[in-house]
Amino acid sequence: MPKANVPVLKEPKPRKKGSRKVAGVLFLLVLILLCVLFFRSSLSKISVITFEGNTYQSDKELLEISGLKTGAPFFGTSASKIKSRLSGVKSIEEVTVDKSFPGSIEITVHEFPVVAYELTEEGRLNGLLANGTKIPLKNGSIPIEKPILTGWSVDDPYFEKLCGTLAKIPESLTSEISEITPSPSVSYPDRIKMYTRSHFEIISAISVLPDKAEYMNMIMDSQDPGTLTLLEADTYVPYTPIEDETDDENDTTHD
Structure with missing residues (x-):
């Protein structure tokens, strides 16, 4: 019997991974650039610090104890650290720290009566x-x-x-x-x-x-x-x- 002509299947060529790698590197570079721009912008800085409920210490005194200052990195200090520093003031019974992005920190103190x-x-x-x-x-x-x-x-x-x-x-x-x-x-x-x-x-x-x-x-x-x-x-x-x-x-x- 005559043999039937069977078409030969071509093996698929492996996809080039180079384009994916280039895209990934470009994405990381863009992300890093955006992060650098963000942390150098005013959005990443502390812009407003307010105190409420304090009568025995002035805002200036509490600001110095808290270690905060306007223009410092907003994410540089956690709310728990701020609370721990202010809790060392003998006249303060309780402290609440509210950090609101971008750049606002509101501190409420409850003093002993x-x-x-x-x-x-x-x-x-x-x-x-x-x-x-x-x-x-x-x-x-x-x-x-x-x-x-x-x-x-x-x-x-x-x-x-x-x-x-x-x-x-x-x-x-x-x-x-x-x-x-x-x-x-x-x-x-x-x-x-x-x-x-x-x-x-x-x-x-x-x-x-x-x-x-x-x-x-x-x-x-x-x-x-x-x-x-x-x-x-x-x-x-x-x-x-x-x-x-x-x-x-x-x-x-x-x-």
Whole structure:
């Protein structure tokens, strides 16, 4: 039988990979060029830095502590690093950092509240924060109604605890207290004496004061001024009224 002519299939030629490599290199070069242009442009720099909520430190002071400055790389410092630096400020309780592209950084600080005041030897008032930090009052600032702590030594271990305790008591009650002095005893080394604007003398202890605050407020609202003891047992003794004495007999002289 005659053999049929079978066409010979040509083997496909391998595609040239050179064009793909060239395209890939060009793409990388363009990408690198764009990155260089971006990081050298103003879009990659910090343009605006704002602070909110700070009253004890100025914007300039916080800016220096944060390590930020306008014109610095926007991606050069993370929000967590900024927060960590500012959290070292004793008057700051919490920090929130909001970075918004392009170039905006907004920092909100929440400071410890003022719970009392301290009168210095120079006759100046220091604000005492809830964590015991002392803040000098700026000239012209008007102190709010808070107790003044007197007679406390610098190294008193209960000073900071008292400040923290005052932060847990309603402001309506602490504003009624005019002065707090230490009065330790064997049973209560953290015992204190408080004097109110309504002329009560209150003996209590830092450790029990938050639990006694409601009863203390009730007595002050319903009773006449007196001595109120708020320890393991609560007692109230009103002051003895001072009565005017009159002479029943008139002095006479005899010639």
